[in-house]
Structures are given as structure tokens and as C-alpha cells.
Amino acid sequence: MSGFVRRNAWVIGLFALLAALLVVTRIIQPSYGSAGIVGLVSAALPFAFAVAAQTVVVIAGGIDLSIASMMALTSVTAAVLMDGASPEFAIVAVGLVLLLGLCLGAINGALIVITRVPDIVVTLAMLFVWQGAALLVLPSPGGAAADWLKAMVVGTVSIPGVPSEITQWIPRGLVLLVACIAAVFIPLYRSRLGLSIYAIGSNNLAAFRSGVAVGRTRIAAYALAGLFSAMGGLVLTMSTGIGAPIPGPYLLASVAAVVLGGVALTGGVGGIVGPIVAVFILRLVRSDLTFLAVDPNVTTIVEGTIMVVVVMFGALLALRRRKS
Amino acid sequence: MTTTLVEAGTPPESFGRRIRRFMADYPIVPLIVLFVILVVVLEFLRPGIVNERWMANTVKFAIPLAILAGCQTMTMLTGGIDLSVSTVATMSAFIVATQTPVHGPWVAMMIAIVPGLVIGLANGIGAGIFRVHPLIMTLGTGLIGIGFLQVYQRTVIATGSVVPDFLAWLGTGLSGGFPNALLLFVPVAALIIYILRGTGFGRLLYAVGDNERATRIAGVRYPQVIIGVYIFSGFLAAIAGLLYVGLIKAPSLSLAEPLMLPSVAAAVIGGTSIFGGRGGYPGTIVGALILTVLNTLLTILQMPEGLRGVLFGLIILVVTAIYIRITSDT
Numbered sequence: 001m002s003g004f005v006r007r008n009a010w011v012i013g014l015f016a017l018l019a020a021l022l023v024v025t026r027i028i029q030p031s032y033g034s035a036g037i038v039g040l041v042s043a044a045l046p047f048a049f050a051v052a053a054q055t056v057v058v059i060a061g062g063i064d065l066s067i068a069s070m071m072a073l074t075s076v077t078a079a080v081l082m083d084g085a086s087p088e089f090a091i092v093a094v095g096l097v098l099l100l101g102l103c104l105g106a107i108n109g110a111l112i113v114i115t116r117v118p119d120i121v122v123t124l125a126m127l128f129v130w131q132g133a134a135l136l137v138l139p140s141p142g143g144a145a146a147d148w149l150k151a152m153v154v155g156t157v158s159i160p161g162v163p164s165e166i167t168q169w170i171p172r173g174l175v176l177l178v179a180c181i182a183a184v185f186i187p188l189y190r191s192r193l194g195l196s197i198y199a200i201g202s203n204n205l206a207a208f209r210s211g212v213a214v215g216r217t218r219i220a221a222y223a224l225a226g227l228f229s230a231m232g233g234l235v236l237t238m239s240t241g242i243g244a245p246i247p248g249p250y251l252l253a254s255v256a257a258v259v260l261g262g263v264a265l266t267g268g269v270g271g272i273v274g275p276i277v278a279v280f281i282l283r284l285v286r287s288d289l290t291f292l293a294v295d296p297n298v299t300t301i302v303e304g305t306i307m308v309v310v311v312m313f314g315a316l317l318a319l320r321r322r323k324s
Numbered sequence: 325m326t327t328t329l330v331e332a333g334t335p336p337e338s339f340g341r342r343i344r345r346f347m348a349d350y351p352i353v354p355l356i357v358l359f360v361i362l363v364v365v366l367e368f369l370r371p372g373i374v375n376e377r378w379m380a381n382t383v384k385f386a387i388p389l390a391i392l393a394g395c396q397t398m399t400m401l402t403g404g405i406d407l408s409v410s411t412v413a414t415m416s417a418f419i420v421a422t423q424t425p426v427h428g429p430w431v432a433m434m435i436a437i438v439p440g441l442v443i444g445l446a447n448g449i450g451a452g453i454f455r456v457h458p459l460i461m462t463l464g465t466g467l468i469g470i471g472f473l474q475v476y477q478r479t480v481i482a483t484g485s486v487v488p489d490f491l492a493w494l495g496t497g498l499s500g501g502f503p504n505a506l507l508l509f510v511p512v513a514a515l516i517i518y519i520l521r522g523t524g525f526g527r528l529l530y531a532v533g534d535n536e537r538a539t540r541i542a543g544v545r546y547p548q549v550i551i552g553v554y555i556f557s558g559f560l561a562a563i564a565g566l567l568y569v570g571l572i573k574a575p576s577l578s579l580a581e582p583l584m585l586p587s588v589a590a591a592v593i594g595g596t597s598i599f600g601g602r603g604g605y606p607g608t609i610v611g612a613l614i615l616t617v618l619n620t621l622l623t624i625l626q627m628p629e630g631l632r633g634v635l636f637g638l639i640i641l642v643v644t645a646i647y648i649r650i651t652s653d654t
Binding site for chain 1: 405446450454455456457459460461463464465467468470471472474475478585588589592597598599628629630631632633634635636637638640641644645648
């Protein structure tokens with residue numbers, strides 16, 4: 001038990017911070033309840049998928065600047081495919097879009113491996129490419145989403161036999177998020193690929209000498225990031241009902257949540273739970289500031305400062321650990 | 325006699341190998357060749373477009389990008405990056421335009437430089453002392469800067485904005501066919517090249533980027549070097565903002581934002597390694613010119629905006645990949 005606590009101290013701390021923030025929210029806004037939670041989840045959902053994408057790549061020792069663009073491209077593709085199509089076809093569309101995301105990510109990874117250009121530069125260049133492709137697919141916001149898909153991210157779950165007093169606290173978006181991430185991460189953690197991703201992130205050369213197929217693993221990590229980006233893009237289309245070809249503000253937020261979530265930018269350390277909790281913390285801070293009637297522009301300053309201070313604190317801890 | 329020696333020793337170098345070695349020794353040559361090719365393609369597509377006016381225009385638009393790319397070059401040499409440059413440039417541009425009606429142009433320019441220095445100092449402290457990854461640190465300070473700018477905007481709504489005549493003259497004016505912006509850029513470029521090649525500080529930038537551990541053991545005060553380079557980078561970005569507002573003449577809260585990623589791209593195309601320790605400013609200048617001409621080329625072909633983005637990204641990638649291939653392993 002104490003071993004578990006020590007190993008997951010950072011994540012447990014994040015959960016405690018989230019709980020404390022929820023209490024604070026309740027104090028400053030006594031009416032904050034289940035509706036507030038539902039709103040929080042729907043605001044955090046696209047960020048959470050962006051962060052999941054960034055997490056995989058950062059654990060593998062890389063970084064992906066093109067996640068927001070991939071989300072825009074997959075979002076408009078989904079909106080165009082579903083425009084005027086039957087609800088049944090939407091299932092095919094979802095499958096196609098997820099496949100597209102996987103391919104986009106795999107292209108990013110393959111380019112990094114083949115050209116040997118640094119990952120920052122490749123994903124920076126691909127940011128322009130995917131963003132341009134999104135504009136080619138859909139020059140201005142439009143398209144449509146199937147109704148049953150839109151319903152998946154709205155409101156709360158209803159489980160037969162469970163009273164609504166309980167289910168009103170469980171937003172559908174949260175269920176969707178947990179299901180999607182668990183469906184990818186639980187098999188990944190148990191597989192050889194997952195171990196290889198951690199290995200190349202922590203020591204590329206050692207991994208290579210231990211027989212890890214470094215190139216293939218890196219491509220797989222980026223492909224998974226593409227898959228999560230596609231999920232994020234789908235969520236964007238589902239929650240807005242249309243596709244917009246302009247990338248959202250997900251780059252900075254994803255990197256910040258990854259760092260706050262205890263994933264080292266040098267690679268090889270961390271998990272998925274921390275970054276996801278971190279997303280909710282960052283979103284909750286934002287809504288708290290709104291409840292306090294802080295000028296939304298000041299909110300940007302506070303948010304940025306929190307992020308920078310958190311990152312500095314994390315870096316300081318890492319420095320201490322290295323010295324001792 | 326000599327023939328037997330050659331036979332006994334290493335085989336004579338093939339022509340291709342010699343070219344590769346030449347390019348590895350003078351990496352700026354292939355860049356200039358690429359630049360010339362782009363200009364020739366442009367002239368071929370639109371005969372007569374390459375004239376004096378076009379050249380002056382290209383240089384005018386390339387200069388703010390080249391200065392911002394200078395920030396990237398210097399920080400990238402230390403293994404860092406400065407993503408707050410676009411925010412700093414926007415801040416200085418916006419502040420100078422809104423303070424001029426109150427304090428006059430010269431004081432306004434002084435005030436406009438200050439945020440750049442402050443953000444640079446913060447970046448340097450974060451990256452140098454706390455050892456935060458510069459990518460994160462500068463993104464964060466950039467975000468904070470934008471927040472401050474938005475708050476500031478509401479306090480000066482009544483004053484209106486004026487672009488000082490001097491900056492407009494500097495940004496858009498021509499003297500004898502040469503853009504006036506060169507009056508600012510030539511000294512700035514000379515200063516950057518002098519710092520990198522002729523001073524101990526410049527050598528430390530290369531050394532820190534190449535092998536940080538070794539420089540530490542050799543007694544280099546790492547935090548001071550890093551703080552120094554980020555403050556200088558903030559200063560340069562503020563100058564670029566002043567020039568850019570003179571060129572565009574319409575201060576807004578997202579004025580220099582579109583220059584951020586191209587500034588990184590210009591430094592990378594120019595041969596500066598993003599991992600530090602390798603590169604220089606002359607290549608970056610050519611990189612900025614290449615990107616500017618490329619933009620004109622894609623605009624002239626009347627491609628849809630999306631296709632332009634796709635080609636822009638692919639060309640950056642291809643150029644960098646080829647560049648890395650020819651300049652390494654020889």
C-alpha cells in the first residue's frame with residue numbers, strides 16, 4: 001500500500017488538488033453542482049484528448065506540435081462525411097476518421113524516423129500541412145454531425161435501476177472519455193509496444209541495444225497520438241455539430257497539462273491518469289476565476305502564471321532529486 | 325610517382341563526394357542556390373515581376389522575419405527556443421502605437437522595449453535557473469504577455485493609436501531604391517554576427533548548446549549565459565515589433581502572431597540545429613528570404629489558402645531533410 005502511494009504520489013496529489021478545487025468552487029459558488037460538473041467535462045473533453053495524444057508522444061521522448069491541426073483536419077473530415085448522411089453511415093464515418101487520425105500520426109512518425117529531422121521541426125512543418133489540408137477539405141465552418149453522436153457528449157448517463165440522484169453526477173462525456181482512453185491505454189500498458197514506448201523515451205540507445213525496434217516504436221507512438229487527435233476532432237464535431245478548419249488553442253494547453261500531470265518532457269516517465277486530471281484542474285481554475293467575476297483577460301494572465309509556476313516547481317523538484 | 329601513391333592510399337574522391345564536402349564546409353551555398361532557383365521560377369512564371377520594386381518589397385517583408393529568426397538562432401544555439409517572440413513583437417508594436425499620442429514617439433519607443441526585456445528576463449530565469457524546458461517557459465510567458473496586452477488594451481481604448489512617422493518611414497520607405505529598413509537591419513545583423521563570432525559570450529552560446537555538462541565543469545556560469553541570451557532575444561523581438569508596425573501600419577493584438585512559426589522555420593532552414601551548438605546567423609537571413617519568396621510564389625500561383633499551407637509545410641520539411649543529409653556524415 002505504501003509502495004503504491006509512493007509510486008503514485010504525484011497523481012494522488014493531483015486528485016487531492018482537484019478535490020480541494022471542487023470544494024473551493026462550491027464555496028465561492030454555492031449553486032455549483034451536477035450541472036457545473038457536466039459543463040466542466042464538456043469544456044475539458046477536447047483538451048483531454050489533445051493531452052492524451054501529447055502524453056503518448058512525450059513518454060516516447062518526442063513532442064508533437066501538430067496535434068491541434070490534426071484535430072481540425074479530422075473534425076472537418078467527420079463533419080463533411082456526416083453531412084446529409086444517414087445515422088447508420090455515421091458509424092462508418094467514425095471508423096474512417098479514426099483510421100485517418102492513425103494514418104496522419106503514422107505519417108508524422110515515419111517522416112521523423114526516415115528524414116532524421118528533429119521531431120519539433122517535422123511536427124512544426126506538418127502543422128502547416130494538416131492545417132492547410134483542413135482548409136482544403138472544408139474552407140469555412142460547416143458540415144454536420146449525426147444526432148446520436150451529438151447526444152453522446154450531452155447531459156448525463158441514465159443507468160436503469162440506479163436513481164437519478166447518483167447518475168446526474170456522471171456526465172456522458174466523462175464516460176466516453178474514460179472508455180476511449182481505457183480502450184487504448186489498458187492494452188497498451190500490458191503490451192510489448194507499451195514497454196517499448198517507455199524504453200525509447202527513457203534511453204533510446206539502451207532500448208536499441210536491448211533489441212527494441214526503435215523506429216517502428218516511434219512511428220507507433222505518433223500513430224497513437226494521431227488516433228487520440230482524431231478522437232479529439234470527433235469530439236469537437238460532436239459537441240459543436242459542425243467542423244471548423246481552424247486549429248484550437250490545444251498546443252500550449254496540452255503541453256502544460258502533460259507537465260503538470262507528472263510526465264517528464266525528457267521522456268520515459270509518467271502515465272495517462274495524471275495529465276487527464278491536470279486538464280480538469282486547469283479547466284476548473286478557469287471557471288473558478290469566472291465565478292469570482294475576474295476579468296476574462298486577467299484570467300489568461302492567471303492561467304499562464306499558474307502554468308509557468310507549476311512547471312518551475314516541477315523542474316525544481318526534479319533538480320533536487322538529481323542532486324540528492 | 326603520384327599515381328602510385330594515390331593507388332596505394334585512399335581512392336581519389338568522387339565528384340559527388342567533393343561537392344558534398346564543399347557544401348558541408350560552406351552550408352550557406354546550397355541555400356543561396358535554392359534562393360536563386362526560387363527567384364528564377366518566379367520570373368519564369370510571371371516574366372518581368374523580378375524588378376527593383378519587387379526586390380525592395382521582398383527585403384522589406386523579410387527583415388522583420390529575419391530579426392525574429394535571429395532570436396530563434398541565438399536561443400537555438402544554446403539548445404533552447406523562444407516562442408514568446410511573436411508576443412513580444414506584438415506588445416512593442418501595440419504599445420508604441422498607443423503611447424505615441426500621449427508621450428510622443430521617442431518615449432513611446434523606450435516604453436515599448438520594456439516588456440520585451442522583462443519577458444526575456446523571465447524566460448532566462450525559468451530556463452537558466454529553474455531549468456524549465458525553454459519551449460514551455462517561452463510559450464507560457466507568451467501567453468501571460470498576451471493576457472497583459474488584452475488588459476492594457478482596455479485602459480488605452482480612449483487614446484487611439486498612431487504609428488510614429490519615423491517607424492512608418494523606416495518600415496515602408498525607400499531611399500535610392502533601397503528599403504530604409506536596411507538602416508536598422510544591417511547594424512542589427514552585424515551585431516548578431518559579431519556577438520556570435522567575435523565575443524566570448526557568443527562562444528559560450530555555442531559551447532553551452534554543444535555540451536552543457538562540459539561547460540559547467542569548465543566553470544561557465546550557465547544561468548548567466550542563458551539569462552543573457554533570452555534578454556537579448558526579447559530586446560530583438562521588441563525591435564522587430566517596432567519595425568513591423570511601421571510596415572503594416574495597423575497595430576492589432578495578433579499583429580506578429582503569423583511570424584512565430586515561420587521565424588523558427590527560417591532558422592531551421594538556415595542550418596541552425598534545434599539541438600544547439602551548430603549554426604549561424606547568415607544562413608538564417610537567407611532562410612528568411614527563402615520563406616518570403618516562397619510565400620510570394622505560392623500567392624502568385626493563386627492557390628487556395630489550404631494548398632499554400634500544405635506546400636509551405638512540405639517545403640520546409642524537404643529543405644531541412646536535404647540540408648541535414650548533405651551537411652552531416654561527411
